[in-house]
Amino acid sequence: xxxxxxxxISIKIICLxxxxxNAFGATIRGVVTDAETKEPMAGVxxxxxxxxxxxxxxxxxxxxxxxxxxGTYDMMVSMIGYKQHLHGGIxxxxxxxxxxxxxxxxxxxxxxxxVVVVGEKPLIDASSTASSVSVSSDDLMGKIVESVADIVxxxxxxxxxxxxxxxxxxxxxxxxxxxxxxxxxxxxTGETSSLYVNSNAIEELEIITxxxxxxxxxxxxxxxxxxxxxxxxxxxxxFRYKTDHLSGASGFNTDNVEFTIxxxxxxxxxxxxxxxxxxxxxxxxYLSDTxxxxxxxxxxxxxxxxxxxxxxxxxxxxxxxxxWNYKQKYKLSISYNLSAxxxxxxxxxxxxPYKYQEILDNYLTHSKESRVxxxxxxxxxxxxxxxxxxxxxxxxxxxxxxxxxxxTEYEELFDADPTVYSxxxxxxxxxxxxxDGFYDHGYSTNWYDYWSKNVTxxxxxxxxxxTKHKVKAGFEHRTTKMQVIDIYKPWVSGLGESYDYYNVNPxxxxxxxxxxxxxxxxxxxxxxxxxxxxxxxxxxNAMNNPDILTITEAGRERYFxxxxxxxxxxxxxxxxxxxxxxxxxxxxxxxxxNYGHFSQLPTYxxxxxxxxxxxxxxxxxxxxxxxxxxxxxxxxxxxxxxxxASSAVEFKAYxxxxxxxxxxxxxxxxxxxxxxxSLMMYLNMDYARSYGLELMFRQTAGRFFSGDASFxxxxxxxxSSSPDDNVLVEAGMIPEKALTENYLRWDEPFRLITNLRFHxxxxxxxxxxxxxxxxxxxxxxxxxxxxxxxVQDTIIESDGSIWLIGYSRADNPYDEIADxxxxxxxxFTKDFYYKKLTYGFYIDIExxxxxxxxxxxxxxxxxxxxxxxxxxxxxxxxxxxNYDPSxxxxxxxxxxxxxxxx
Numbered sequence: 001x002x003x004x005x006x007x008x009i010s011i012k013i014i015c016l017x018x019x020x021x022n023a024f025g026a027t028i029r030g031v032v033t034d035a036e037t038k039e040p041m042a043g044v045x046x047x048x049x050x051x052x053x054x055x056x057x058x059x060x061x062x063x064x065x066x067x068x069x070x071g072t073y074d075m076m077v078s079m080i081g082y083k084q085h086l087h088g089g090i091x092x093x094x095x096x097x098x099x100x101x102x103x104x105x106x107x108x109x110x111x112x113x114x115v116v117v118v119g120e121k122p123l124i125d126a127s128s129t130a131s132s133v134s135v136s137s138d139d140l141m142g143k144i145v146e147s148v149a150d151i152v153x154x155x156x157x158x159x160x161x162x163x164x165x166x167x168x169x170x171x172x173x174x175x176x177x178x179x180x181x182x183x184x185x186x187x188x189t190g191e192t193s194s195l196y197v198n199s200n201a202i203e204e205l206e207i208i209t210x211x212x213x214x215x216x217x218x219x220x221x222x223x224x225x226x227x228x229x230x231x232x233x234x235x236x237x238x239f240r241y242k243t244d245h246l247s248g249a250s251g252f253n254t255d256n257v258e259f260t261i262x263x264x265x266x267x268x269x270x271x272x273x274x275x276x277x278x279x280x281x282x283x284x285x286y287l288s289d290t291x292x293x294x295x296x297x298x299x300x301x302x303x304x305x306x307x308x309x310x311x312x313x314x315x316x317x318x319x320x321x322x323x324w325n326y327k328q329k330y331k332l333s334i335s336y337n338l339s340a341x342x343x344x345x346x347x348x349x350x351x352x353p354y355k356y357q358e359i360l361d362n363y364l365t366h367s368k369e370s371r372v373x374x375x376x377x378x379x380x381x382x383x384x385x386x387x388x389x390x391x392x393x394x395x396x397x398x399x400x401x402x403x404x405x406x407x408t409e410y411e412e413l414f415d416a417d418p419t420v421y422s423x424x425x426x427x428x429x430x431x432x433x434x435x436d437g438f439y440d441h442g443y444s445t446n447w448y449d450y451w452s453k454n455v456t457x458x459x460x461x462x463x464x465x466x467t468k469h470k471v472k473a474g475f476e477h478r479t480t481k482m483q484v485i486d487i488y489k490p491w492v493s494g495l496g497e498s499y500d501y502y503n504v505n506p507x508x509x510x511x512x513x514x515x516x517x518x519x520x521x522x523x524x525x526x527x528x529x530x531x532x533x534x535x536x537x538x539x540x541n542a543m544n545n546p547d548i549l550t551i552t553e554a555g556r557e558r559y560f561x562x563x564x565x566x567x568x569x570x571x572x573x574x575x576x577x578x579x580x581x582x583x584x585x586x587x588x589x590x591x592x593x594n595y596g597h598f599s600q601l602p603t604y605x606x607x608x609x610x611x612x613x614x615x616x617x618x619x620x621x622x623x624x625x626x627x628x629x630x631x632x633x634x635x636x637x638x639x640x641x642x643x644x645a646s647s648a649v650e651f652k653a654y655x656x657x658x659x660x661x662x663x664x665x666x667x668x669x670x671x672x673x674x675x676x677x678s679l680m681m682y683l684n685m686d687y688a689r690s691y692g693l694e695l696m697f698r699q700t701a702g703r704f705f706s707g708d709a710s711f712x713x714x715x716x717x718x719x720s721s722s723p724d725d726n727v728l729v730e731a732g733m734i735p736e737k738a739l740t741e742n743y744l745r746w747d748e749p750f751r752l753i754t755n756l757r758f759h760x761x762x763x764x765x766x767x768x769x770x771x772x773x774x775x776x777x778x779x780x781x782x783x784x785x786x787x788x789x790x791v792q793d794t795i796i797e798s799d800g801s802i803w804l805i806g807y808s809r810a811d812n813p814y815d816e817i818a819d820x821x822x823x824x825x826x827x828f829t830k831d832f833y834y835k836k837l838t839y840g841f842y843i844d845i846e847x848x849x850x851x852x853x854x855x856x857x858x859x860x861x862x863x864x865x866x867x868x869x870x871x872x873x874x875x876x877x878x879x880x881x882n883y884d885p886s887x888x889x890x891x892x893x894x895x896x897x898x899x900x901x902x
Contacts, residue, residue, distance in 0.1 A: 025067040026092040028100060032061050032077060035103040041079065044104070045467045049074045050126025050582075050590040050640075052521030070094045071588040072645045074122040078467055081383040083107045089120030089645030108328045110386040111464045123648045123698055124640045126590045127523045129580025130211035131157070131636060131652055131694075137229065140199045142757060142775040144825045144844050146256070146286060146315075148177070148197050148205065152224055154753060154777065156694050156710035157209040161746035161784075162855070163347050165192075167209050168656060169690025169716030169747070170221030170632070173603050178225045180335060182374045182392035183218065187452055187480050187506075190603040192224060194396045195370040196317045196339035198284035200238065200258045203229040210636045210654055211594030214512040214527025214578045215460065215472060218600045220632040220658065228335060230323040231278025235263035235902075242844065242897030249894050253311060254288035256895070275326030284317040292352050292885050295360035300342045301367035301399035314342045329380045337372040345400070351855070352886030355415075355879050356439055362413075364400045364444045371395045387461040397451040402443040407490035413442030437878035445489050447496075452482035470516040477509035482604070502608045507534040508601055514578070522583035525594075531629065532573040533601050535563065539625040540570055542611055550610060550622045550679060552667065559626045574599050574629045590640045598634060602627040606662045606682040606723065621664055621724065622681045630660040630684070646706075650696045661686035662723045688718025688744060707756040714748060721745035721814065743785055743814040750820075751781040771831040771840075776824065783818030789859035795873050803873035804860050818857045818864075824848040838901040843894065850892040856881065864888065 032044045040061025047054035048065065051073070055063040070093045077085040082104040092098070107114045125132075133155055145151050153160045157168045164172040173190025176183060179197065186194045208216070208223040216223050240258045244251030262280035266273050287310050294312045308316050321335040345366040346352050356363040373393045380386040402410065415435030460474030482504060489497035514527025542548050543556050563570040580594035609623035638652035663686040668678050692714030700706045721744045759773040792806040809815065829842040847853075854864035858871060858881075865871065865881040875881060 026070065026095060027097040028065045028068070028073075028075070028090070028092075029097070030063060030100040030102060032057050032063065032102045032104060035105045038103075041104065044077060044079045046075065046077050047518075047521075049076050049122070050124075050521070051584045051587055053587075054520060068092055069587045070096075072642050073587070074126065075100070077102050077104065078111060079104060080111050080464065080467065081106060083114045083116050084112060085116050085118060086122070087118045088122045091645060107383070109380050110383055110462060111467065112470065113380070113386065120645045123646065123700060124590070124642060124650065126584075126640070127518075127582060129523060129525045129582045129592050129594050130208050130213070131638065131654075132206055132208040132212075135202075135205045135207070137203050140202060140205075142773060142827060142829070143199075144775075144777065144827050144846060145199050147193075147199065148202075148224060148226060149193055151199065151205055152207055152222075154755075154779075155207050155209070156696055156712050156751075156753065157692070157714075158207075158222075159714075159746055159748040159751065159781075161748075162351070164746070166716075166746045167222035168654060168692065169688070169714060169744070170656075170658065171661075174219060174221035174600065174632075176216060176219035176223050178216075178223065179337070179372065180226070180228055180333070180374055181376055181388070181390045181458070182372065182394065182456060183476075183478070184370075184372065184394055185218065186396055187454065188450060188482060188484065188604045190600075194368070195337060195372055195394075196284075196315060196341060197226060197228075197319075197337070198258060198282065198317045200240070200260055200284065201228055201282040201317075201319050203227045210634060210652075211580050211596065212578075212598075213525055213580070214514040214529040214576070215474060217476075217510050217512070217529055217531055217576070218508075220598045220600055220630065228319060228321060229260070229262065229280050229282070230321050230333065231262035231264060231280045233264060233267075233276075233278075237261035238899065238901045240897060240899045242842070242895045244893055244895050246894060246896055252289050252291050252893065254286075254893070254895065256287075256897075257283075257285045259283050273324075275324060275330075277322070277324045280319075280321045280323075282317075282319045284315070286313070286315040287311040288313045290346065291891055292346055293357060293360065295344060295363065297361060297403070298342060298344065298365050299404040300365060301397075301401065301404055302340075302369065305340055305342050305367060305369075308340075309342045312343060313347065314340075316340045331378040332375070334375045335372070337370070337374075339368075339370045341368040342366070346886065352884065353444075354881075354884045354886065355437060356444065357879075357885075358438045358440060359442075362402055362439075362443045364402060364446060365404065367397075367399045369395075369397045384464045385461070387459060389459045390456070392456045394454040394456070395451070398448070399450070400446055400448040402447075405443070407447035407487050407496065410443045410447065410490040411441070412491045413439055413445060413489075416440045435877075437875075437880070442491075447485075447487040447490050449485045450483070452480055454478055454480050468518045470518075471513070472516075473511075473513040475509065475511045477507070479505070479507045480604075481505050484605075484608070500610050502538070502611060504536045504538045504604075504608050506536040506604070508532065519583075522581070524582075525578070525580035527578040529576045529578070530573060531576070531599060531601070532571055533629070534566075534569050534571045535607070535625050537569065539608075539611070543625070548611075552679070555624075555626065555681075562626060562628075572628065574631070585639070588642045591638070592640070593635075593637045595635050596633075597631060599629040599631040601629055602662055602682075609682075622679050624662075624682045627662060627682060628660050628684050630658070630662070632659075633657045646702065647699045648697075650694075652694045653692070654694075655689075655691040657687070657689050658718070659687040660684040661688065661718070663720060664724055682723060686719045686723070688716065689741075690714065690716040704760060705756070705758055707754065709752070709754040711753075712748075712751045714750075716744045716747040717741050718744050739811075742812060745785060745814050747785055747814065749782045749817065751779070754778040767832060771833070773829045775827040775829075777826075778822070778824050780822040781820060783820050784854060784857055785814040785817050786857040786859055786862070787813045788816045788862070789872070791860055794870075797876070801876075802870050803876055804870055805873045806860065808859065816862060818854065818862055821851055821853055823851050823853065836902060840899060842897045842899065844897065845892070845894050847890060847892045852891075853889040855887055855889060856884075 032041045042057055042059045044057040046063050053065050055065045057063045073090045075087040085102055159166045175192050177192035184195045204227045206225040212223050238260045242256045244254045260282040265277040268276050289312045300309050317339040319337045323333045325331045353363050375391050377389045456478040458476035463471045486500040487496040510531045512529040517524040543559050576597040576599055578596040582592040585591050607623045607625050611623050634656040636654040640650045642648045662682045664680050665683045666680050694712050696710040698708040756776040789808045790806045791804050795803045826845045826848055831840045858865055865887045867882050869882050
């Protein structure tokens with residue numbers, strides 16, 4: 001009897017404890033019904049994203065989720081055959097009991113392709129296992145950006161050096177640029193800036209800096225995925241013009257014009273064209289004389305480019321897109337993109353040609369052109385399955401010549417006057433210097449012409465066997481035809497002092513499969529990718545030709561041993577596994593981890609250069625058709641924490657091993673006619689590693705204020721900053737290549753980026769003081785890395801000038817770092833409204849405080865070059881870097897703009 005009494009007491013205590021727990025835990029309950037029939041729906045899956053909490057509806061459509069702590073939650077309601085509902089920003093307090101009823105609408109699209117967002121859009125994506133940032137067209141309206149490169153350069157984990165973009169320590173060619181599903185990457189150089197896409201044509205831009213899935217390939221550091229705008233259901237358009245022709249301001253003769261226009265052609269009522277057909281057109285023109293000295297004329301390669309080549313920097317971008325949607329299950333889009341850039345190459349990786357300052361008209365005109373035709377077909381077979389087929393054509397060309405002259409018209413370049421005799425040291429050694437370091441006559445030393453035609457066919461299929469699995473598989477095949485003509489000092493004889501010419505037809509492609517598995521509160525992305533590369537019959541023919549001396553016998557043997565044969569074509573392949581996991585730690589914290597192998601083909605200028613060309617240049621580099629793909633093995637761990645529906649923080653740490661980098665090495669061979677001879681060839685012998693920490697905070701949805709901030713600490717070290725270091729050593733341009741691991745040129749230890757947005761949009765205020773915004777972009781970052789030079793002596797010339805002599809610490813390249821700097825950009829915008837018309841003005845101020853950001857550092861002093869600074873004696877009677885007009889980046893620029901949207 002006593003034991004039975006104790007048992008009853010124990011049961012009561014347990015029940016009270018359960019009631020107490022439920023009393024303190026929050027509860028979400030509700031009913032899910034069909035929006036059309038109003039009938040309750042059983043078996044609907046409901047989860048609180050980024051947590052272990054979830055439920056499935058019962059036969060009467062009801063659900064109950066209990067036990068949550070206080071915090072902010074995002075609830076996803078999904079069922080195959082219906083649109084997903086994402087209820088964001090649900091605020092819960094301890095013990096709170098709320099009811100959320102949901103009406104689901106049917107859809108013919110596959111699960112996850114049609115999402116209805118209710119309430120606040122989630123600030124963090126709890127299901128993502130990668131490091132990514134999405135920038136929408138609305139976000140871009142408040143930024144001072146002109147192109148995709150500007151947008152990417154403002155993100156955490158990205159550093160810019162000499163107008164090059166490096167993502168998490170990778171080289172400039174390690175990113176992939178995708179536009180509407182089509183890869184836009186120059187196969188010769190690996191550049192992702194071949195197609196110039198203006199920000200006004202972008203619907204959404206996603207930047208993935210780590211942990212990308214198996215569907216993404218040919219990238220070791222980052223993915224830049226652009227989705228272009230398409231026509232809306234109603235007629236819409238915009239116009240924007242800005243200029244720096246302001247009274248009292250020092251401008252650079254800059255003008256920028258942009259427009260967009262789009263809308264429906266048919267609305268599903270036409271018998272001739274069933275379904276919905278829409279169009280979108282955009283245009284962009286940027287002209288500027290820049291802050292650097294200008295030539296009197298710039299002559300582009302193509303005659304049609306004369307239409308817009310009016311200044312020193314001339315950028316044109318146009319896009320037209322047709323979209324056809326039939327019964328929601330079928331969609332076809334066809335787009336055409338054209339971009340062209342004509343300039344002297346000051347801001348495209350090349351530096352200002354200081355030595356040509358007296359004869360800038362005789363320097364190279366750089367003409368770039370890219371054309372893309374892209375068609376995308378999407379078919380939803382059923383709510384579980386859909387596929388896409390993408391067929392694209394990408395053409396790019398790059399021409400460099402003086403005044404568009406043929407190389408046979410070039411005149412010899414020389415620096416004639418004056419001739420100076422000076423005493424070099426205390427022992428009376430006399431040096432004879434001819435010229436003053438500035439060219440007086442002749443043309444630039446190069447004539448260059450390159451083009452490539454790329455045709456891509458790709459397809460992928462996405463299958464949802466259940467709400468817990470999302471399987472995606474696909475393939476891609478690309479054929480390339482390209483030609484390069486590169487002539488150095490054309491006036492010497494025939495084809496110049498040295499030349500290179502090749503016309504090749506390689507091909508590459510890939511297969512992949514991945515699965516996104518959704519457990520209770522945990523997400524896993526698992527995938528594998530196989531990339532292949534057909535080197536081209538031209539290479540195989542060259543390998544079989546014993547008369548080509550640039551290919552050694554050992555190289556021929558290794559080529560046939562290390563490549564595979566398929567129907568007479570030689571190819572190489574590489575597997576890349578990928579893994580990403582995301583799971584909750586607490587109700588408001590999500591921990592994620594990713595690991596992967598990321599590889600990409602060697603850029604073709606390291607493969608085909610001088611493969612069959614006879615050159616007299618002793619420092620010529622020979623391409624290596626037997627190069628292997630370069631590979632990165634990367635790890636990342638991150639933690640996301642939500643403070644509320646409008647504020648969150650993310651912390652991440654990463655480590656990357658990058659190996660099989662191309663680097664120039666000297667090899668020797670024997671020929672019966674020539675005996676022993678040496679060549680410099682690219683080999684897979686360099687490596688690097690990068691690791692860092694990133695911290696990001698976001699605050700949105702404030703009444704007057706929103707903003708974000710990111711802090712990055714990173715270290716990038718490796719064998720060399722350039723594949724050509726050994727060539728520079730042979731040519732005497734650098735003392736030696738370091739034997740040990742060292743900092744790379746673009747290493748940036750820290751970077752702090754802050755974006756602050758103030759806006760006023762209040763009812764009842766006068767339109768003259770209402771509807772305005774102020775955006776501030778602030779960057780503080782480490783100074784440039786440089787290789788220190790040690791002072792051994794000071795030379796005082798007869799004219800009183802002071803010079804330094806010493807030696808470079810080439811055994812520790814880029815071991816020193818210059819002073820940090822801070823820049824601020826501001827954008828003020830004022831809106832006015834008239835019916836459906838929005839118009840107004842804006843003011844862009846770049847580098848508000850006119851901060852001097854150096855391009856180069858004096859290795860003796862660690863300071864920027866400036867008049868009065870003591871420099872190396874090697875500059876005596878040469879082009880003095882203290883007066884180089886490009887020694888600093890852009891000074892302050894103020895632009896006034898007008899806009900119109902309808």
